[in-house]
């Protein structure tokens with residue numbers, strides 16, 4: 247068990263997230279908006295609109311955002327490893343880089359899949375770096391395991407992304423299950439409309455992360471263009 251001594255500063259950080267929108271500013275990789283200065287502009291715009299915290303991927307993006315905002319930042323690194331399906335912050339070196347680059351909270355894949363370094367080792371690295379730990383879960387069992395390890399935050403981030411087709415809707419059932427634990431609960435994954443985010447809070451979430459619907463223009467344009475083209479075919 248990794249010792250968890252929550253300081254007053256940690257509790258204040260968690261309290262800042264309650265009842266709020268967290269903007270995930272992650273452009274489509276390699277797309278025209280995939281530049282640190284654009285990610286920093288997205289982050290500032292989201293805060294101007296009422297977001298209370300940010301979720302930022304990659305060290306260069308994190309540094310660019312940290313330089314211009316005071317708001318809490320959940321940092322993560324995504325890696326495509328040859329020998330593991332775990333993508334989100336798979337190593338202690340990633341954890342250390344995120345903390346020195348300004349992450350207040352480090353998000354890690356908390357699924358029970360083959361991984362280069364154990365969940366306990368990653369959690370210990372987060373704690374010794376003085377940051378808070380968010381467990382990105384795919385199902386209720388991930389949440390139970392992460393809660394037993396005393397992660398500070400449980401998120402529904404990976405529901406629908408650990409095998410099989412990706413559902414259209416968010417997983418409110420998982421949010422309710424995560425909310426049984428003492429940790430802060432964050433609803434994340436496929437919240438595309440304000441009423442869905444509201445339903446997450448009703449289901450027990452303390453905060454909601456919205457990404458694609460606010461910051462991936464390619465996805466938003468595709469949702470609209472597909473709907474318009476489908477209707478245009480019907481009415482033609």
Ligand SMILES: CC(=O)N[C@H](C=O)[C@@H](O)[C@H](O)[C@H](O)COP(=O)(O)O
Nearest residue numbers: 270403407434435436437456457458
């Ligand atoms: C599965 C995975 O890798 N999720 C990532 C986690 O950081 C991001 O790609 C998502 O955009 C983020 O979770 C927010 O979700 P949505 O974009 O659906 O609002």
